[in-house]
Amino acid sequence: MPPLSSMGLARFADFERGNFDGITYLDTVFTRSAQANNENIHFHELVHVIQWRLLGPEHFLFSYANGLDCVGYRQSPMESMAYDAETTFASSAAIFSVEKMVAVKLGI
Numbered sequence: 543m544p545p546l547s548s549m550g551l552a553r554f555a556d557f558e559r560g561n562f563d564g565i566t567y568l569d570t571v572f573t574r575s576a577q578a579n580n581e582n583i584h585f586h587e588l589v590h591v592i593q594w595r596l597l598g599p600e601h602f603l604f605s606y607a608n609g610l611d612c613v614g615y616r617q618s619p620m621e622s623m624a625y626d627a628e629t630t631f632a633s634s635a636a637i638f639s640v641e642k643m644v645a646v647k648l649g650i
């Protein structure tokens with residue numbers, strides 16, 4: 543986690559202290575070792591990889607921070623999208639294109 547508070551972004555202090563199982567930067571996913579075999583978390587983070595790629599780093603970071611600031615972590619559009627896709631993945635054996643799902647939700 544970047545040191546957001548010491549970078550002058552104190553409004554994200556709660557997020558900075560979050561105890562997350564995974565986090566994604568561009569196309570690199572980090573998970574806690576205890577979650578290394580958790581497919582649902584990998585899928586969730588895959589959604590963020592797609593978001594980073596489709597939006598580009600600047601727009602992704604703006605959108606993520608804006609959602610976090612306006613409605614909080616869980617309700618932010620980027621997280622809501624990832625959690626919704628994760629639920630679909632976890633609850634069904636149906637094959638679907640997560641890249642297409644993300645693109646549609648982003649309006650791309």
Ligand SMILES: [Zn+2]
Binds near residue numbers: 586590621624
């Ligand atoms: Zn997430």
